[in-house]
Amino acid sequence: MTDRQENLPLARLRATAMTQGKRLARATLNKITSGVDRAQEAREQQGGRPSDAEVRRLEGQIERLQQQLADARLFRSAVSSGLTQVQMPLSRTQTPAQARRHALKAIKSLGGQAVLGQELEHGNPLDVAIMRMVRKLLANKQHVRARSIGHSLLKYEGTEGLGHAAVGLVAMYQSLIELAEHHFDALTPDEAARLVPAEWMDVQFRRDPAAAVASTQEHAAQLLATDELRFEAVALALREHQDEFARTLYDQLRADRADAPALSARALDEYAWLQSWFEMTDREAAGQPAWHDDAVNIGVLDYKHADFTRQSANIGDYIQTIGSMTHLTRFTNLEFHGHEDLTSTAELLQSRTRGEFRSELETPAKANLVRLDRDDTGHNHIPDNTWMLAFGWYMHPPFKGEFNFPFAENVNPIFVSFHIQRREMLTDAAIAYLKKHGPIGCRDWTTVYLLRGVGVEAFFSGCLTTTVDAVFEDPSGVQDPERVAVVDKNLTSDIRALVPAGSTVDVITQASPEVGRSPLGPNVREALELLDRYRYYGKVITSRLHCYLPATALGCTVEFTPGRDGDVRFDGLHGLTPGSPDLAAIQNGLRAKLESVYRLILSGADRDAVYTHWRELTADDVAAANEYASQPFELPKPQFDVASACQTILEGRADFASGISTTEPAQPDDVHVALATDANLRYEVPVVVESILKNASQPVHFWVLTRDLRPDYFAALAETFPQARFTFLPCDRVQYGDIAGMLQHITVSTMDRLLLPLLLPDLDRVVYHDIDAVTLADIADLYNTDLGENPIAARSSRASWAESGFGNVYRAANRLDRTTAARLRRGMHEMMPYDFTTFNAGILVMDLAHMRKDDFCHRYVGMAGEFGMNDQEILNCYTGPKRTVLDIRWNSVPQQEVVEDPWLIHWAGPAKPWRPEYVVLQEVWDELVESLHARAAAAGTLTSLLGHVPAAGSSAASAEDVERDPLEEGESSDSEEGEATEQLHGAR
CATH class of the missing domain: 3.90.550.10 (Spore Coat Polysaccharide Biosynthesis Protein SpsA; Chain A)
Structure with a gap:
């Protein structure tokens, strides 16, 4: 392929971008210029002596149009600057894909700048129009350009306030909170409310939540001028544990707007969920009348919290809950008390338990089932001495606030299948808590290494989802070899290559917003139905850990294809197959330990006795983990002399x-x-x-x-x-x-x-x-x-x-x-x-x-x-x-x-x-x-x-x-961060 041929797609896209950009700039100028002319003509052609009010109206109209004309000329300069960069020369080695990417970035940048012209066409003032352009650039991941605009405004007298607002907004986008705080502090409350109201409130709530409540109330007319801002203030208050203020704001918004506030579709979902969440927390606050005083309190892990977009929408989490509950419901002479949603779920699993996994307690016992939210136990009603299996990934705090860890005071955790990878969660208090309740059974080896590094005893337990087979009949002979399930993967050529010839493919997802709205019981039943469905496939192809592991445990042939083969979450979990020794070791280890510790808990033993027993149960595993983790390591030799x-x-x-x-x-x-x-x-x-x-x-x-x-x-x-x-x-x-x-x-x-x-x-x-x-x-x-x-x-x-x-x-x-x-x-x-x-x-x-x-x-x-x-x-x-x-x-x-x-x-x-x-x-x-x-x-x-x-x-x-791509933006490659941030990097 010649260089000329290689760049043809780019040339066409360049031409499109240039044409559209010039057309938009020209149309904006022509429209405003003709508006000025018409206003002047109207004044000249008017017969007789116009009234003073009419003169003032026409003069005001001309003044506004002339200001828009000046603003639009600024916009034309911005478009020209963008087009100049689109025309910058490219490397001769650039591939067609790179050329398309280059041009699309250019068009995105022009799209952001076009917002300015559109806003001015609609009669909005320049400062508001510029801030909307900055927001559009950030939405298109063009934060370098957005920041350049802000810094340019900071240079000139008269636009410093606008510059502070723009640079502060970019800083918030990059999670540079201290920098945002510096720039927002240069704004008056009126300026902040006009240009960056939500972000300004965010910074105030981070700095001093109580003072932010007072400030928001004082400037409510400006800061809470729209339904979107009112709802944003509710979220910020909840994030910073200002629950009373949040509830008051929410109730006022609901009284004013009922079910139809002026919010985006996504925010409407969050608004509706928050009503359900408030009702649920109110209902649970009084406890459960069905609880028995002579019963042991057992927590059942759920995944709800106030932030609808951050709570779990993955049915795989409820597969984890099934795995955890099988170690409790295996006891045939255990009664369950509490909310019907929990007790009926436990009784269902108890009835489904296969004979070889059933067991009896020495003395019949009762368990009060307590719903606990993984990421927000602080809002649960928890009776004293509530025992809980603490498993999974604790990375989803409401509204991106602080991690809700350690758990609430009344929780007695037994840590198994635990995963962590972020040091923000490992505060001094969290480390002390883990040491107190250890040893920690870890889902993967990375978590073992990390906890050992901070002095916490840990061992590899594997994942609880490998034990869901306890509530399913033997699946042998059920699979249909000509049907393949592809779970949460796109049907790319690589995935199609894994499908046997002639097979029928069913595409399945384990994620849905309905999971977040549904109670624990229905979600567990849906998870059971999904797992039962997997057993009928000759092959399952998935990137989901909580599809791969339980399906493997149920005897399915699974092709595990994670987005990143070396993902930190999966160390020690690759390569498991039905009946393999490694899988059996995980299953048997979990079952033996949890049966033993549950027997002691359900007998009414006190905390000290249970944790002493847990340390004894896991001592050999901790020793084995220490030996494995401390193997000699040699750095690799260079690939050249x-x-x-x-x-x-x-x-x-x-x-x-x-x-x-x-x-x-x-x-x-x-x-x-x-x-x-x-x-x-x-x-x-x-x-x-x-x-x-x-x-x-x-x-x-x-x-x-x-x-x-x-x-x-x-x-x-x-x-x-x-x-x-x-x-x-x-x-x-x-x-x-x-x-x-x-x-x-x-x-x-x-x-x-x-x-x-x-x-x-x-x-x-x-x-x-x-x-x-x-x-x-x-x-x-x-x-x-x-x-x-x-x-x-x-x-x-x-x-x-x-x-x-x-x-x-x-x-x-x-x-x-x-x-x-x-x-x-x-x-x-x-x-x-x-x-x-x-x-x-x-x-x-x-x-x-x-x-x-x-x-x-x-x-x-x-x-x-x-x-x-x-x-x-x-x-x-x-x-x-x-x-x-x-x-x-x-x-x-x-x-x-x-x-x-x-x-x-x-x-x-x-x-x-x-x-x-x-x-x-x-x-x-x-x-x-x-x-x-x-x-x-x-x-x-x-x-x-x-x-x-x-x-x-x-x-x-x-x-x-x-x-390189002249419009390249510095973005984080870690999708889990969710932030388009550029690292403070020491190179070009």
């Missing part, structure tokens, strides 16, 4: 002093700074050098790791800055392997810094400096940072989702096959304490002597090829918590934080100061560009070194922009 590669690089070394080539050795008193670049950033490197030398108090020696750059470039750079020494180290021939974790706005040259300890054998220390950063203070102060006993100094990551060191490991593992992922997770948990805060690797002070002593290059560089990890991930795995924390002023990221008097500005993420879109403090870059131009012109190197340096806001594109 590190020593040979470094030798090759050093053979190409080129040294310059006083602007000319030299063979003199490096001077020990110099400040040593390492840069890593390739041809994509050849124009930006001298800007960085300019910034460093402009403020340096000592001589600087630059060690430049290069790719795709020629000797004439080296010479020109050295001639431009004769006061500095330069050593160029060409790294073109080094290949690190397939780096799955490389961000889209980064090139492989950033990996070359991993070789610095061996490439600079005569140096004990170096500052590594990214190319998208400029230094405003004396680099010698950074160079002389006291590292103590640590190998690296760096600033901590900012984005909440990127802070966890083991989150960094888990994300890397999720990109791998199951075996390699499991090895990485186990090895890292064995090597490092859980958990530590990650750092941004864009600015580093590196103790090269320390790193050579640790044999860093030979031991850690192999993580790139074997585990697909990028340089920042590898460096974080190397240091763990053993690093010196840099003052954030030495690595200030103005897009993500507010820093007074920064010493170094780092434009981390996709937005760069040399690109057309405005980025905060871009003027600092522009000033350095001007200074560099003057310096290069005086040195006679302007053309040979620079050719051109794209100034901020210019339409020119650097080579880097040509090579």
Whole structure:
């Protein structure tokens, strides 16, 4: 396929985007211009002397139309800017799919900007129109552009308030709450209510819930002006446990609007559910009259809470509940008391229990069944000493608030099939709670490793859904080999390839909003019917854990095809087949332990006796888990000969002093700074050098790791800055392997810094400096940072989702096959304490002597090829918590934080100061560009070194922009976060 043919789809899409954009801009201007003309004509043609009121009306109409005309011209400029970028050149290697993606992103961006024109056409004021455009851009995951608009507005007198609102809105979108708080604090309540009412209330409730209630009441006319805002305030109040205020607001809204408030379809579902939830909590608050005083209280896990969109809509959760209840309902002489929904469910399972799994208590007993919500026990009515099997994934707090963990005070948990992967849940109180109620039976090995890392005794229990077979008859001979169930998977070519020829395919889903609306009993019955249905298929293909495991337990042939083979949730659960030893070990282990502990609980034993017995029951499992988890782990060897590669690089070394080539050795008193670049950033490197030398108090020696750059470039750079020494180290021939974790706005040259300890054998220390950063203070102060006993100094990551060191490991593992992922997770948990805060690797002070002593290059560089990890991930795995924390002023990221008097500005993420879109403090870059131009012109190197340096806001594109999608947005790859956030990343 030729380049021309390859880009035909893009050319057509470009043409469409340009035509539509120009047409929209032209139509907007023509409409407003003709409106002005008509208004003026109406005044001129009116016979006689018009009334004063008519004059004022016409003058007001003309004034409004003229303002709209001015606003629309701003819109036309925005469209033109967008179209300019759509026409930016593309890489010749771009595939048709990439071309389509490029053009679609461009159209999305124009769509966001088109909102501005539409809003102005409808007569809305400019500030409201701009905020709606920003919201549209965020909805299209164009947060870099949205932020550029906000920062541009912040620059100019008269639009600062609008800028604060826009930047604060983007910060909320990125979960940068402190940054949002800073910008919203600059708004008056009236401005906030006009531009960002919901987000402003959100920040106030996070900061001080009680004060937020008072503020919302004080400014109710503005903040609660619409039904949407009233309902948003209800949700925020519930999230922050302001239940009385939430109920009052909700009841007022319901009194005013009944079942038909002015809400979106989705919000209407939430509104209707909340009424049901309030009624349910009211009903349960009085307890159950059917409970018996002489019965043991047993919790049955449900999944309800106030937030309809966050509570479970997955029938698979109720398959878990079935699995848990089979260990209680196996006792034939146990009576159940409580709400009919629970007792009838328990009696149904009791009656279905197969003979070989039935058992009798030594003495007949009674159980009060208590409904408990996994993620919100705080709103349940729970009698004293309620025992509960605590299983599943505790990751769904209402309204994205705090995790409701530990459980409510009256709950006595027995932890089995427990899963956790987020350190936010592991507060000091949570860790103490787990220790008190341990050992913890874990659904997967990752949870075992994590809990061991915080000092909690844990063991691998597997999943309770493997025990649902206790309530099903033997399925042998039932399956229809010519029918295949595809559960929650699209019928892609890969999935179709798994379907036997001639088979009939039934597509099934386990997720439905009706699951959230239905009580526990009907959901359990639906789950039983679904499991019974699976038994009739010759094959089941699914990505759902709670389809794969129970269907396998029922004897089905299951093809488990998760979205990520190395998913953190499935370590230890892959490869199970009907009747396999591994499956039997999970089933038998769960049944033996839970029968024994339930016998003791139902006998009326006290808490201490039960937990003592639990520790005895699980002691061997804990010992086995400790032995397995502490197996020796060896880091993978590099996929290339590190020593040979470094030798090759050093053979190409080129040294310059006083602007000319030299063979003199490096001077020990110099400040040593390492840069890593390739041809994509050849124009930006001298800007960085300019910034460093402009403020340096000592001589600087630059060690430049290069790719795709020629000797004439080296010479020109050295001639431009004769006061500095330069050593160029060409790294073109080094290949690190397939780096799955490389961000889209980064090139492989950033990996070359991993070789610095061996490439600079005569140096004990170096500052590594990214190319998208400029230094405003004396680099010698950074160079002389006291590292103590640590190998690296760096600033901590900012984005909440990127802070966890083991989150960094888990994300890397999720990109791998199951075996390699499991090895990485186990090895890292064995090597490092859980958990530590990650750092941004864009600015580093590196103790090269320390790193050579640790044999860093030979031991850690192999993580790139074997585990697909990028340089920042590898460096974080190397240091763990053993690093010196840099003052954030030495690595200030103005897009993500507010820093007074920064010493170094780092434009981390996709937005760069040399690109057309405005980025905060871009003027600092522009000033350095001007200074560099003057310096290069005086040195006679302007053309040979620079050719051109794209100034901020210019339409020119650097080579880097040509090579990547110019509209690329920095998005989180972790779908579980649900947030389109860019990590505070230390690379281009």
